[in-house]
Amino acid sequence: MILAFALAAAVLFGCGAYMLLKRDLLRVVGGIMLISQSAMVTIIGSSQSRGRAPIGVQPGDVVSDPLPQALALTALVIGLATVALLLALVHRVIVVFRTSEVDELAAGEAEHEAALEAQRQADREEAS
Amino acid sequence: MIFTLALLLPWVTGVVLVALDGRRRDVGWLAVAVLAATLALLAVLTAQVLRDGSQEIVTGGWPAGVGIVLHADVLGVVFAVLSVLVLLAAATHEVLAGVRIRAFPGLVLLLAGGLTGIFLTGDVFNFYVFFELAMTASYALTTYGGKRRQLRAALVFTAVNLLGSFIFLLSVAGTYRVTGTLAMHDVAERMPAVDPNAAILVAAGFFIAFSVKLGLFPFHFWLPTVYTGSRPAVAAILSGAVANIGAYGLLRFGPGMFPAQLRLAAAALVVLGAASLVYGAVLAVARGDVGETLAYSAIGQVGYVLVAIGVGGTVGLTAAVLYSAVNALNKTLLFLAVGIRGALVAGAFAVGALSVAGVPPAAGFVGKLELFRAGIVVGSPALVVLLVVGSALSLVYMFQVYQGRFWRTDPSAQGPASSLPLRLLTAAVALIVLAAGLWPEPLLAVSDRAAEALLAGVPTA
Numbered sequence: 001m002i003l004a005f006a007l008a009a010a011v012l013f014g015c016g017a018y019m020l021l022k023r024d025l026l027r028v029v030g031g032i033m034l035i036s037q038s039a040m041v042t043i044i045g046s047s048q049s050r051g052r053a054p055i056g057v058q059p060g061d062v063v064s065d066p067l068p069q070a071l072a073l074t075a076l077v078i079g080l081a082t083v084a085l086l087l088a089l090v091h092r093v094i095v096v097f098r099t100s101e102v103d104e105l106a107a108g109e110a111e112h113e114a115a116l117e118a119q120r121q122a123d124r125e126e127a128s
Numbered sequence: 129m130i131f132t133l134a135l136l137l138p139w140v141t142g143v144v145l146v147a148l149d150g151r152r153r154d155v156g157w158l159a160v161a162v163l164a165a166t167l168a169l170l171a172v173l174t175a176q177v178l179r180d181g182s183q184e185i186v187t188g189g190w191p192a193g194v195g196i197v198l199h200a201d202v203l204g205v206v207f208a209v210l211s212v213l214v215l216l217a218a219a220t221h222e223v224l225a226g227v228r229i230r231a232f233p234g235l236v237l238l239l240a241g242g243l244t245g246i247f248l249t250g251d252v253f254n255f256y257v258f259f260e261l262a263m264t265a266s267y268a269l270t271t272y273g274g275k276r277r278q279l280r281a282a283l284v285f286t287a288v289n290l291l292g293s294f295i296f297l298l299s300v301a302g303t304y305r306v307t308g309t310l311a312m313h314d315v316a317e318r319m320p321a322v323d324p325n326a327a328i329l330v331a332a333g334f335f336i337a338f339s340v341k342l343g344l345f346p347f348h349f350w351l352p353t354v355y356t357g358s359r360p361a362v363a364a365i366l367s368g369a370v371a372n373i374g375a376y377g378l379l380r381f382g383p384g385m386f387p388a389q390l391r392l393a394a395a396a397l398v399v400l401g402a403a404s405l406v407y408g409a410v411l412a413v414a415r416g417d418v419g420e421t422l423a424y425s426a427i428g429q430v431g432y433v434l435v436a437i438g439v440g441g442t443v444g445l446t447a448a449v450l451y452s453a454v455n456a457l458n459k460t461l462l463f464l465a466v467g468i469r470g471a472l473v474a475g476a477f478a479v480g481a482l483s484v485a486g487v488p489p490a491a492g493f494v495g496k497l498e499l500f501r502a503g504i505v506v507g508s509p510a511l512v513v514l515l516v517v518g519s520a521l522s523l524v525y526m527f528q529v530y531q532g533r534f535w536r537t538d539p540s541a542q543g544p545a546s547s548l549p550l551r552l553l554t555a556a557v558a559l560i561v562l563a564a565g566l567w568p569e570p571l572l573a574v575s576d577r578a579a580e581a582l583l584a585g586v587p588t589a
Binding site: 038097 | 253256257260263264267268271276279280282283286287290291293294297298300301302304305308310415416417420
């Protein structure tokens, strides 16, 4: 059982990391979501005991560890909120930049770099 | 009572203020007043903790071991006071300059609530919850301004830090699996019995998560884009308050919960810290832009903290706490001073620059002194030389910035002076930095107590 959890978490993390390295922003968001799911699977896999659900238990029953389930629920809600925020941000970026390709976003960075270089050039001319 | 109030006040008012229009002056001032009240509550709490020892609350009236433990010790309250102070300065700055988006005051308060929670919780998973509260607020704050640069900064910041958060969560799951508990105190107690291989893996996960937050080399790649892209007040918040999560996390989880793993990796930490220090300083010298110089300087400065943690012991940890505090104040002062113009600003910036370089009488000198002491304790001449080189380089880049900004008749640096209250605020922050340098005993004593509290909580393995 632990092996199944470990494999599921590993596959999710691997797929997430692969998508994270893509150039399309929506794929990046998808990658982060997969990695968050990998964390959920790991939390559930970290249970200390396995058995039936801990509701209306009789003494002596083997119950599953309720704590990781509570943790996973909390983490799911937080993950949902943060991913929603990230999606809103990506939407805003796509509206403003009219692109979802990381390369084209980086072009802006290059412009800033070029402006700095021009400034340095001006400094050198002033000095000489 | 004060403990609970300090946690609830910023959180509840933050939720209310997010719904109001923060561009109105009165809403902005209300947020500043709440931050000031939180700071006062935390100051009282600090006085209590210093006098009577650490305080603990188990939430919801559950017996200890079932309920979530909130724990205020010296280390936690020092970081909480520091972060709320930084937030107060940055929020006041922005309200004086005119808030541009409606959610700003509410977001700053939520960030204050999250940060206070992080520093005052005694439970690993609760730490994650507050951590996400603070980070979500800061993701939204990074977009403040709404221009292309801010959006790009926010996107990079959110994507990278979300990844860091999930790595943290993976380590939390690992901690529960190997120890069967999430209360920090119990984790520290049970850690020595854990299989060393599993323990080192969990510890490495925490280390990576906090290093990403802190922007340590080689996890710094996101930092320059974000600090240069965001508005000065937000950059001050990110480098002065949000980065404290990383420093506090490394201190709390490293010496506090994984001391054996920390000892194992001590040499690696010192090397990483030294690399961060040199890399940050060299790139800061090479950059022409004020924002970028300060961003790379931030990477260099956190290197000092990591070196101090790597050295360890009372001396090293005192230096780490002290330097984190001084560095947060320096960065706040510098980022706030960069955003404004006029008389007093050059003086305030000079104080910040001297403090980063570690020249007396600014507070940075005391921080550097403690670091040198830590370097001498380990008896490593190479480390001391490295610290000197780092300080010399920081003097070079800070005065390059100073020269470029305040001496050159550059059209971009000219313009109408900022309003007097804004300049007075920056001068006040500069005075705090100066005062901490001129009368360092309180800060030193508190850092020393924090380090002792951290070491006292650790069972000797």
